[in-house]
Amino acid sequence: MRILLTISLWLFASGAFALDAATVNKLGFGDGDEKIAAIAALVAEGDPAAAALLQAATDGELQTAGKLVLIVKGEEAVNAATGAKVTPLPEEREDVILNNRVRRELGGAMAALKLISPDRATRLAAAKELTGNADQAMLPLIKKALASETDAGVKQLLELTQATLELKTGTKESRIAAVRTLGLSTNPNTKMLLLGILEKSKEGGYAEPDEDIRIEAQKSLKALEGRLAWGERAGVLFTSVSLGSILLLAALGLAITYGLMGVINMAHGELIMVGAYTTYVVQNLFKRTDFFDWYLLAAVPASFIAAAAVGMALERLVIRWLYGRPLETLLATWGISLMLIQTVRTIFGAQNVQVENPAFMSGGMELLTGVVMPWSRIVIICFAGAVLVGMWLLLTKTRLGLFVRAVTQNRPMASCVGVPTARVDTWAFGLGSGIAGLAGCALSQIGNVGPDLGQSYIVDSFMVVVLGGVGQLAGTVYAALGLGFANKLLEAWQGAVLAKIAVLVFIIFFIQKRPQGMFALRGRALDA
Amino acid sequence: MTGGISRRLYGPRGWAILALFCVAVFGVMPVLNLAVPADSPFHVSAYWVTLLGKIMCYAIVAVAMDLVWGYAGILSLGHGLFFALGGYSFGMYLMRQIGSDGQYRQPMPDFMVFLDWKEFPWQWWNSDSFWWCAMLVIVVPGLLAYVFGYFAFRSRVKGVYLSIITQALTFAAMLLFFRNATGFGGNNGFTDFRRILDIPIATPQTRMALFAITGATLIGTLLLARWLTTSRFGRVLAAIRDAEQRVMFCGYDTVHYKLFVWTLSAVICGVAGALYVPQVGIINPGEMSPANSIEIAIWVAVGGRGTLIGPLIGAGLVNGAKSYFTQAFPEYWLFALGLIFILVTLFLPQGVMGFLGKKK
Amino acid sequence: MSISATTATGEGGSLGRVAREGLDSTHGVVLYMEDISVSFDGFKALNKLSLSIDIGELRCVIGPNGAGKTTMMDVITGKTRPDEGTVYFGQTIDLTRLSEAQISTAGIGRKFQKPTIFEHHSVFENLELSMKADKRVRKTLFSSLSSAQKDSIAETLKTIRLNDSADRVAGLLSHGQKQWLEIGMLLMQEPRLLLLDEPVAGMSDDETERTGELFLSLAGKHSLVVVEHDMAFVEKIARKITVLHEGGVLAEGSMSEVQNDPKVIEVYLGR
């Protein structure tokens, strides 16, 4: 309790304190081993000042100037050892460099210290951090924390860690208890621990001489493996749906411009790219404000509008003149795509640009230890669903949708009954392009944003639309999800390269079976 | 205007151009390149010989493409694959001809030495034989095209569906060839050729010989294509393009017609690929990328579909423009190229040939 | 419901023979259809349709839109495969097993509702391509026209009154001329059975008249099935009429029989 109190105290006021100067210097100037020793010493010291120092190191606020070790916060610096204010700020300062190993130790140390934080979330995070990262020295701390812990979730994690640590030591009873606890784990690391118990030694005996423990371990292992297998299945399911949703987003716009309107739109990928770059521009505008996390709210409509505008302009200037000559639209739109790529390259440079995830889309939801569903992907799946529903509503429930369907089904007839076909074409193409822009906005969250962005999606998009059946929205959806699953299942089995090849070959064979795609209507219309 | 399909090819002017072309390829170029001293302003350098040789290879492909697209109405977005397969088939022979002059000074191609392969994989069987590889140049693309075409045409896959699956085919092949394990040098492909039929490859004479052979092949392809398209076979093809159903109800088994021209076109592409590789000095899976195949279609469209001579001009124009623009305005050349494609489709729907025809 | 006699088809060994051999019309029947059903996504286009055509017969088929006329032709020519039922050409040729090209070679010619000719070919070439000949790839590569073949084309040109337009590009012909050209193409195939889908649509009265005469002159040598909406035309040429409705045969008989059939009256004049 004392430590906790002082940590929180320190956050408000840096009280007077004094640490062992030698330890602090080791942390500041020493090599890896010395730094780690210093960290261990500071944890053991349990001093609030030590906690503060460790926190500063974690936050990257530790600097050295000459022989001094400083904690620098903005323009203020205090002597890390004495806590005295250092003014003026020395000019020549260097960051104290922590490598992964030190950072790992530091993480463990901080976690151990945070185990008694009053905030449940902090404790939970700390306990989680410790599950894979605790060493024997922390056992007393963990035990102490367990004694006072009230939250079941934190308690479970701590027990698990304790079990991990006690597996090798302690009485037979405590070890059996530990093995049992491990059986409740969802952490793949635990599997290795249990396997270690069951391992046969070279002489033919077992690494673990006690048979009871081995039997318990066997049971725990089975339970654990079952759980892990489920986790893995859930993981594959999620990745498949996620890939499917991305393919769907990429293909939906094309399902309109190509599927409904018959324009072989090779510039579709570049419309996606326009959406992604619009997102980038909007993000940059928001960077200077306090609402950065909300930039997507503006970027979504902006990317729709930007791509739709480009699409409508293209329709008016070029594609308009090519209706009824589908293969020539291929040529012209290919030319357009080259020009769009080069335009972007000229304006934004050939390099990728950075699109940051808003904070709420970073990280993920942990299903089991190791099976993480990233928020960005969850959001994209939902987004794809929303776009799909929106598009469906637009096409079936609005006048524009009615017009679009009328024009695509029978242009002369539609024109006769007074549908402004030319304008409908423009709007429909704009809609398809806008949806491509939305795809770009979504893709910017998980992939790179560069001039070549579109090129990597164009082939896939066409595959999806054609596989689903041209002009069949439902087919597009099924094809996208189907390809997502096929790709991911095969990848798990044969690796990414062969999976991709196999999927392409599958498409070739599938089209032989259903030459009009998955959802083509069998009709009697003359095609001669 | 009289005449249907058959009477529109090669007026006297066409034949005159062809004759002139023969003179240029077999007479003027060799003399200017080999006999005229290098410091003379009339000397044609090796750069021009290889560049024009390369463009002629592309032109052969364009004519082959015109046979299937312009005449039979099958838009292939995978012709680059057949081209590359021909190139790879012949490339195997060229790799074997390097002998022990590679980086490792060992009798096997460098990438195999590096991968620790002690024996040639099965694909390389007999690859040190010129005739075997020359046969592969024809058989491999031909067989693939035949099998693929047989199933696709029999299932009546057509239009954009066919285009897309040809694209899938070439894309899949590209990924396959990128793998080292496939046994064709992965991404680096084949390069560093030294000899052909034991004659050093980097001499002006060899280069000129390759150039002349390419020219002869181009002329041969043109004549063959002309013969095909003016025969009743050609009229059936064009009929299939315009009204396939009617052709079937006339009693023609259209599958075989399409299959024949499709396979022939693939074989011609393979030959072009085989001629291309020793001249440019490299073959790599990039040749199979979908973009390359789309470009082939673009040459044909720029020149004018269904005219045979048009695609040749298209291939020359587009590639000439590419070679020129990439050094004249390296930063902006894509604008120019893209603009050409758009303008041609908008204003010259029949391609350059349509434009020339109109002017007449 | 139907009166047509099609019981003679199931004769033992002839079933399932994929025939390229000549037409066996020993029973005087050129085409049998029995219990043909075709459905498109739940919609029954043909529903147990049975029909037979005699050698040399000229049969008119009428029926409201959606009655299944075109689908019936699709089934005969192999464009659509029936879900159930049998179609025999003569006694031995099972049409459901042949491709369009094989059916055509066997001796069935078809004219489409919308004239389908080769628009970029000349009239002469159109006829040349449809001429009865060996239509395998190898032959077409090296073939040239014999004088007999040229004569035959010239004769057909005369029949369809396009001898002045032999070198014209077919796409430039008038609609009626295109119809005639297509009929000419059928004649060049020398078929045993001609299927004609609305042959006089878009023709002038004069042209219609001549078409009728042509058909009547063809009957006897060939069997003809004419689908037509133009009742005046039908009346002029018809000897026997079949009325289709909702995928089945509603009535069959002479013009007057059909006109007086209460079911037909109900369908045509309606509730």
Next chain:
Amino acid sequence: MKRRMFVKQLALSAAVAAIGLGSTALYAQAKTIKVGVLHSLSGTMAISETVLKDVTLMAIEEINAKGGVLGMKLEPVVVDPASNWPLFAEKARQLLTQDKVAVTFGCWTSVSRKSVLPVFEELNGLLFYPVQYEGEELSKNVFYTGAAPNQQAIPAVEYLMSKEGGAAKRWVLLGTDYVYPRTTNKILRAFLKSKGVADKDIDEKYTPFGHSDYQTIVADVKKFAAGGKTAVVSTINGDSNVPFYKELGNQGLKATDVPVVAFSVGEEELRGVDTKPLVGHLAAWNYFMSQKNPTNDAWKKQWAAYAKKMKLAGADKPLTNDPMEAAWIGIHMWKQAVEKAKTTDVDKVIAAMAGQTFKAPSGITSKMDEKNHHLHKAVYIGEVQANGQFNVVWQTKGPVKAEPWSPFIAGNDKKKGEPDGKTIITK
């Protein structure tokens, strides 16, 4: 004048019956030395190569401002091979025979280099290749200013094996399926085996070009890492890195648990990534922008000013990286060699290149090996920081000599470390 001639030539080629009249150049101004710049400005490689063109032009501008070379100004000839390998060969031939350049700076990726190599050898040209590569090649006509595997890959792995690097026991070798990753991984596998790592503790994984879905890969890495302390060695090619790193960050695979060391990810590649979740992941290079020394400071300042002046894209955040440094060293060393040889004659310049030194922005004095055409380079391991820069956490003690023929590949022990066919010039 040049343009007009090319228009003429274009017209000829377009007619196909081209008779290349007067294609031999007769340039009036002999007062310049032509220098070829052969980097893709369009196509897939433009992402990486464009800056190399810019930094080369900056070097040329600087050299010209200081009076040029041998009293003559350098005249850059920039062409765009458009990420198309046959076009690389064509452009190389054009530079050498039409423009008659004295030297060419260019290429990125081995396939582009291998496509132009026969041309340079045939015409005895001179190429400076500024990017790290898999080795297994030596040509007298090429100077390799990027790293060989022993100057990048092996030190990185050694670091990760050390206690300081986290003492990794299991290894995921992850790459794009092409030659550089395959070769590097082969060398690494042999190296790891020599250090006693068992095959079951090495997992090699490849993804196709342009792969953008790394969900399964990252999940697999996690699974593999459950079996013991794991490090990932990534040779993922340029474009796929952003989706890979975004996936890493989002799936919460932290550097403290499973560090990823990359050989083709530098400051420029991370430009497109939010690096906050990636802190601690590593890269091995011979130069990092964050290095603090006067040479680097001056160079960075120069680059920032140049980028601003030329209004280059990304000038608001000018970045330098390892290949840029290698390109920079290359052109300056060439200049020194020309001055030493007092001619631009290729054979003499090659001879004069041996042992050249140049004060490199990385802080060391780079030296061109007397024999093997590679630079001696110090190797730095950097950890990604939140600001997209790298923090050097480890470095070799002094420069390392390149081993283009890796000793971990069978048969290479017999190779000599010098290209054949060099002219011996004695003074």
